[in-house]
Amino acid sequence: MERLWAPWRVAYIRNPGRGCFFCAGLTSKDPAKSLILEKTEYAFSLLNRFPYNNGHIMIAPVRHIGSLEELDNEEILAINHLLTRVMKAIRDTMKSHGFNIGINQGNIAGAGVVDHIHVHCVPRWQGDTNFMPVLCDTKVVSEALLDTYATIKKGLAALDSLT
DSSP: OOOOOOGGGHHHHTOOSOOOHHHHHHHOSOTTTTTEEEEOSSEEEEEOSSOSSTTOEEEEESSOOOOGGGOOHHHHHHHHHHHHHHHHHHHHHHOOSEEEEEOOOSGGGTOSSTTSOOEEEEEEOTTOOOSHHHHHSOOOOOSOHHHHHHHHHHHHHHHHHHO
């Protein structure tokens, strides 16, 4: 079995009862502080504060619901629209070679936030793992969150300028 080492996420794991950071981010007056990249009527995308890799994005419905089957057609379309936009922006600006895309629905499936469904989009690069997780129990995320945020925002703006 391969293991995904993410010891930097311990700050998230050790802070239970923090409420829904998705909904809190939506009410924030400063989208950059909440790391929100884009928001539509039905969905929004934001940078993961505890990323598995540089550019780890989450896309969620605006509505606070916990399961995929509760989404209506508008929410499904909006989530997928934002997912493809962020993938294009990351591929263009960060030159990713691929993506891991997934949903952990329910506590037993590993959802860290069980009551607000969301899609993870994790950019990947050839050779993006190294000896650090094996020898030091440490994952190197090579760019500061706000720098990654600014890069992806520029990529999204560039997509808008094409239309």
